[in-house]
Amino acid sequence: MVYFQLKITANLVGLDKLQPRGGLDDPDHPYFIKLQCENCGEITPCFSCVMLSEEVPLPRLHGRGTVNLVQKCKLCDRVGTVKMIPGFGKPFKHTSAERGRYVRIMVFECHGFSPVEFSFGAVWTAQSREKLWEMDLSKGEFNDFDERIHVTDLKAKFERVFFS
Numbered sequence: 001m002v003y004f005q006l007k008i009t010a011n012l013v014g015l016d017k018l019q020p021r022g023g024l025d026d027p028d029h030p031y032f033i034k035l036q037c038e039n040c041g042e043i044t045p046c047f048s049c050v051m052l053s054e055e056v057p058l059p060r061l062h063g064r065g066t067v068n069l070v071q072k073c074k075l076c077d078r079v080g081t082v083k084m085i086p087g088f089g090k091p092f093k094h095t096s097a098e099r100g101r102y103v104r105i106m107v108f109e110c111h112g113f114s115p116v117e118f119s120f121g122a123v124w125t126a127q128s129r130e131k132l133w134e135m136d137l138s139k140g141e142f143n144d145f146d147e148r149i150h151v152t153d154l155k156a157k158f159e160r161v162f163f164s
C-alpha cells in the first residue's frame with residue numbers, strides 16, 4: 001500500500017485552528033489534488049476533486065471495495081485510484097504557524113497515481129478570540145484588514161508514508 005500524507009502550513013494572524021468548515025474528516029469537504037501518473041509521468045492538467053462521501057467501486061481488475069476516485073491517465077490510459085483515509089489529521093494551530101511547521105490534515109491511499117499538488121479551495125474555518133471565521137482560501141490567502149485577521153503564506157505538500 002502506498003500512502004501519502006497531505007501537510008499544510010500557513011501564517012495565522014489573530015486566528016487559531018484552521019481547518020475545513022466541517023472538520024478535517026467532513027464527508028462533504030472537497031479536497032482538490034493534482035495527480036501524476038506513475039506509469040508515464042504525465043501530470044493531469046486539472047485538479048481532481050475527492051471527498052469522503054463520494055465513493056466509487058474499484059475497477060474489477062483492481063479488486064473489491066470502494067475508493068473515492070478512479071481516474072484514467074489521458075496519455076497512457078493506465079487506471080489509478082485514490083482513497084481517503086480519515087482520522088489522521090489535525091487542525092492547523094497558531095503554535096505550529098509560529099514554528100513554521102507543517103501539520104498533517106489528510107491521508108490518501110493511491111494506486112497508479114501520486115498526488116503532487118493541493119489546492120485549498122473553499123470553505124475553511126478558523127477561530128479568533130471572538131468568533132468563528134468562514135473563509136474561501138482558493139486565492140491562497142484570506143484577509144480582513146478591519147479586524148486584523150489574516151491567513152497568508154498557505155503552503156501544502158504531500159509526503160509518502162508507510163503504515164504497518
Ligand SMILES: [Zn+2]
Nearest residue numbers: 037040073076
Ligand atoms: Zn500515464
